Amino acid sequence: MKVLAVVAHPDDEVIGCGGTLARLSESGHEVRVLLPVRRNDPRGVAHWAELERAFRRSCTHLGAEALVGDPLIDEKSLEAGVHHLHDLILPEVEWADTIFTHWPGDCNQVHGSVSRAVEIATRPFRRRKNVYLFEVSTSTEQGFFPSFVPNMWSPLEARHVTQKCEAMSFYATEWAGGRTPEALARRMQTRGDDIGVHAAETFNIARFFL
Template sequence: MSLEHFGRVLVVAPHPDDEILGCGGTIARLAQAGHEVEVCLVTRGQPPAFSPEGVEQVLCEMERAHAHVGVLACHRLDLPAAGLEMVPAAELNAALAKVVSQVRPDTLMLPFLGDIHRDHQLAFLGAMVAARPRDNHAPSRILCYETLSETNWYAPPVTPAFVPNMFIDISQTLETKLEAFAMFASQVKSFPDERSPRTIECLARLRGSCVHLEAAEAFMMIREIVRS
């Protein structure tokens, strides 16, 4: 299947690097094919939990990584990182709705509801509210990506499990994804930590092998609207 029908794409990232971990290879492939891919960064680290210097460093790293994979623009909501549950739901929903309305994406890529991090869960819920199909501009498709150290660390027997039903070939862009993540020097860990380049590559190879590809990123299709 061609990615031509993906159209304009908006990726919702709770924190810097989630979008690269979850769908960096797909972003690079879409950008190379001429698609407009934008990112909505939901949170920003706030003192005293996060130092201003550390926050600026990771944002600079993100900008470099975005340029590397071909992100067209990044919309920063600057809501408190690791504290999104303190933001009124109406405020979060409205902030996400404003970006969705501005970008008018054909395809919306979201973190998974079953991620262990509360920020991820709330970003998913807020984006789903923003993407309600109340007019012809609602996203035609909504996908959830998986984020290493978030998607697989909750409690699948009693919480939603990530069961992918879409796989996107990133055989030609896996190296671009790995290079982009390496630009997050403050976030890169050594193997066997899950946020290591080796683990990221292993997951891509595993997901690819599941569908007889060299490498892939896995998604859960939440909704697709086939318009006339």
């Protein structure tokens, strides 16, 4: 497979699907992670160079190729400019056959904009891509009425859990709540308990072609 993850922020690739990316890369699939957006919150601005380095290091650790938008789109312009985001991600969407991205109902508006751009770019009458939506701790479950319901599980071995937690360790400025390596390990164990395995990540199937 040609696998693409489209993420809104550095660290979303780890939190949302890092274990699965590691497993797919290990199995010989070509994996890329696209970061098309630049943060504009005070902490993100202050640490941007560090976050971008961590993003590249994280992707390498997970066995993926890191792609950074050129130019990056400032996140404050996304709501009015999803078409620009669409145009930026489209070449990589066309390359891929399997795409991971954000659940559109996330509390974080940038997550929703990225998901919307992927939705537009994968309209089936133009291009048929399998699309899977991931959850992000401190965002997906934070709405008034959380609605993420997984219908796809990705079983993970202990080594994939370790890779994901090690990749999250590169993002020390982002550790909070469910975003610590230890919290991610607990979440993967809980998701694994759902299906009787050591650990897992979960997704919602947005598009699937057999």
